[in-house]
Amino acid sequence: xxxxxxxxxxxxxxxxxxxxxxxxxxxxxxxxxxxxxxxxxxxxxxxxxxxxxxxxxxxxxxxxxxxxxxxxxxxxxxxxxxxxxxxxxxxxxxxxxxxxxxxxxxxxxxxxxxxxxxxxxxxxxxxxxxxxxxxxxxxxxxxxxxxxxxxxxxxxxxxxxxxxxxxxxxxxxxxxxxxxxxxxxxxxxxxxxxxxxxxxxxxxxxxxxxxxxxxxxxxxxxxxxxxxxxxxxxxxxxxxxxxxxxxxxxxxxxxxxxxxxxxxxxxxxxxxxxxxxxxxxxxxxxxxxxxxxxxxxxxxxxxxxxxxxxxxxxxxxxxxxxxxxxxxxxxxxxxxxxxxxxxxxxxxxxxxxxxxxxxxxxxxxxxxxxxxxxxxxxxxxxxxxxxxxxxxxxxxxxxxxxxxxxxxxxxxxxxxx
Numbered sequence: 001x002x003x004x005x006x007x008x009x010x011x012x013x014x015x016x017x018x019x020x021x022x023x024x025x026x027x028x029x030x031x032x033x034x035x036x037x038x039x040x041x042x043x044x045x046x047x048x049x050x051x052x053x054x055x056x057x058x059x060x061x062x063x064x065x066x067x068x069x070x071x072x073x074x075x076x077x078x079x080x081x082x083x084x085x086x087x088x089x090x091x092x093x094x095x096x097x098x099x100x101x102x103x104x105x106x107x108x109x110x111x112x113x114x115x116x117x118x119x120x121x122x123x124x125x126x127x128x129x130x131x132x133x134x135x136x137x138x139x140x141x142x143x144x145x146x147x148x149x150x151x152x153x154x155x156x157x158x159x160x161x162x163x164x165x166x167x168x169x170x171x172x173x174x175x176x177x178x179x180x181x182x183x184x185x186x187x188x189x190x191x192x193x194x195x196x197x198x199x200x201x202x203x204x205x206x207x208x209x210x211x212x213x214x215x216x217x218x219x220x221x222x223x224x225x226x227x228x229x230x231x232x233x234x235x236x237x238x239x240x241x242x243x244x245x246x247x248x249x250x251x252x253x254x255x256x257x258x259x260x261x262x263x264x265x266x267x268x269x270x271x272x273x274x275x276x277x278x279x280x281x282x283x284x285x286x287x288x289x290x291x292x293x294x295x296x297x298x299x300x301x302x303x304x305x306x307x308x309x310x311x312x313x314x315x316x317x318x319x320x321x322x323x324x325x326x327x328x329x330x331x332x333x334x335x336x337x338x339x340x341x342x343x344x345x346x347x348x349x350x351x352x353x354x355x356x357x358x359x360x361x362x363x364x365x366x367x368x369x370x371x372x373x374x375x376x377x378x379x380x381x382x383x384x385x386x387x388x389x390x391x392x393x394x395x396x397x398x399x400x401x402x403x404x405x406x407x408x409x410x411x412x413x414x415x416x417x
Contacts, residue, residue: 274329
């Protein structure tokens, strides 16, 4: 294990967990509970899921350049603490929406959480290197992502569970309690940051920012490939999560709680995959894990598309897809953290966020269009996801021979650079 300063590292990990937990608790509560409210006649279940998901995505497209600027010119910890404080009044808005059963306000509260999360994301991820050091980026990224997906896991389970209970007081305690605890924990983070760059003049226009950041990333080996890979991971994962709700209810007629458990197995798989990928990588970046992860996901999604499985076998397959997703994601993130970017790391993470949520939005649109054209056939959606995984696999093979070379060397149990 790397010599992290455990108290500082633990605060960052716990803060990340609590933030992701509250995001997913709110998101899944809106999806599961608001379905029983008086929905507008034009709003179907799949449209509600798409709209709620988009509310978490759109802020990253708009605010990522500004968030990157904040992480460069100000203390990353101060930015993180400030926006965690704003989570408290946002969850108060959510409580009002749930009390009066207002669908529009509940979706608006998700949008506010998306804005808040997008504005502190580069600062949060930038603290990984500040605490773990260059030698800890693979392990640190693995543990950090593990905590994030544990947040998704528990947020999903709790969200589905309280939706069946439908006890408003319990919902309010959870929303506000986690927000307050997250703020307190974030204040306790200790990190050694590089000096702030007050002269930073990068544009906050999303289109110009995307272009300029792409040019900057070209100066660092594999960074653009890593950004594309990490963004693809979230696009695929988002489509899988949305489709699990429809597939579980239509094909297996599951309750909200059972559906939440199936979704939680995906989160467990990703968390374990991220942790294991970080552990076996140690102080290195094992680029060969990228092709192992994405090619395995492709095969499993093909099975999901063409094989009518029992509920147990389906859940196992979902778990394995997610586990391989962790293998795919961690080396992508580690390649970015390992690059000697200095204070530009925050800018590149904002660039990563911008590209990621362009991809997630694209995935949401593909999901909605596929459902519309197929009559909400979840098997066809799995097939479309398999095609996307295959295209990502081809991209990495063609982008640089090092990815295929390292994959072969891993299978031969040889040392990789």
